[in-house]
Amino acid sequence: MFKYFEPNKIFSITSKAPKYVLFLFIVIFSIGLTEALILSPEDYKQGHSVRIMYVHVPAAWISLGIFSVITFLSTIGYIFKIRNFFLIAKSLAPSGLVFNIIALVTGSIWGKPTWGTWWAWDARITSMLILALFYIMYLIAWRIFEDNDKVFKVTSIITILGIINVPIIKYSVDWWNTLHQPASINILSKSTIHLSMLFPLLTMTAAFALFSLLIFLMKYNTELIKIKNKGLDRL
Amino acid sequence: MYGRKVKLRFFFVLLIFATLALSIFLLIKSLEENVIFFKSPTEIKTLNEISKKKIRIGGMVKKDSITIISKEIKFIVTDFKNEINVIYSGVVPNLFTEEKGVVAEGYLKDKNFFLATKILAKHDENYMPPEVKAALEEK
Numbered sequence: 001m002f003k004y005f006e007p008n009k010i011f012s013i014t015s016k017a018p019k020y021v022l023f024l025f026i027v028i029f030s031i032g033l034t035e036a037l038i039l040s041p042e043d044y045k046q047g048h049s050v051r052i053m054y055v056h057v058p059a060a061w062i063s064l065g066i067f068s069v070i071t072f073l074s075t076i077g078y079i080f081k082i083r084n085f086f087l088i089a090k091s092l093a094p095s096g097l098v099f100n101i102i103a104l105v106t107g108s109i110w111g112k113p114t115w116g117t118w119w120a121w122d123a124r125i126t127s128m129l130i131l132a133l134f135y136i137m138y139l140i141a142w143r144i145f146e147d148n149d150k151v152f153k154v155t156s157i158i159t160i161l162g163i164i165n166v167p168i169i170k171y172s173v174d175w176w177n178t179l180h181q182p183a184s185i186n187i188l189s190k191s192t193i194h195l196s197m198l199f200p201l202l203t204m205t206a207a208f209a210l211f212s213l214l215i216f217l218m219k220y221n222t223e224l225i226k227i228k229n230k231g232l233d234r235l
Numbered sequence: 236m237y238g239r240k241v242k243l244r245f246f247f248v249l250l251i252f253a254t255l256a257l258s259i260f261l262l263i264k265s266l267e268e269n270v271i272f273f274k275s276p277t278e279i280k281t282l283n284e285i286s287k288k289k290i291r292i293g294g295m296v297k298k299d300s301i302t303i304i305s306k307e308i309k310f311i312v313t314d315f316k317n318e319i320n321v322i323y324s325g326v327v328p329n330l331f332t333e334e335k336g337v338v339a340e341g342y343l344k345d346k347n348f349f350l351a352t353k354i355l356a357k358h359d360e361n362y363m364p365p366e367v368k369a370a371l372e373e374k
Binding site for chain 2: 041042043044045046050053075078079080081113114115116117119120122123156157160161163164168176177178179180181183184192194196197217
């Protein structure tokens, strides 16, 4: 069905939606920051450093999530030749990279007072760095290859390669001895994070997701304008 | 329902994924030694030879095992099966306490004795306010 979709209709949504998303983001982000920095308690062991976690963990989740979505869109887009999926994937990638870097930097800032080191080459941290490299590779590929068919193929292959790293990131803390602690939030077993800390964490995740959506809409809008300027009314 | 090309592309993607996943699995499996960040005392006990290279060991700091003599700090790292004595001089991270995780980097003197050059505190997955911790301990 996407083969026959009209960019004009989508364009009317993507040009109006950002302001509403921005408003929602500001509201949720303010609530999240107030909870994370003021209302939530300090940790029994880490003290106030625990507050870094409210940025670190949501940022890591979002970057992993975006990469998975990009891979899904690229492979489906490649198999069924849906150009629009590639444009959506391309527009999503920058916010994924930004959150990936935020996760690495905040983790480093947290690591110094708690672990006693800025950086460790353990499996979790290294695999997260590799994800950042895949994001960079993906974004550079879009700039290098001008030809549509070529860029679709190359970016699809980059995402397929990169997606193998995603479960490695997730389970690295369970499979091997790592300095990084295992997951606190579990779907199947009991979570080991207190409810008063879980709430700001989830609010911040929602805020970051809205921010990604906002950047995505703006990027995607630009892509649609580019197509319009080329005088094509179909993708 | 779908064209022949679509099916071909589907299998192409599937094959690329399977091949890459398998090769990376084998690669990591063979490099397991380097992927793990630290060895546990039990793994140290089963070592065939003691290498002179810098290694990392990790586990729990045994209860009542920390002793400080002038500038040196001694403690026992345990994984509740085996233990290893660690000696270190320098600054320890704030989170370094008894009955908490630790990673020590340094040199193995023998299977029971480790000379650390760096101490890292390992944080666990538990996050809670101090009051909750106090209430848990009362129980």
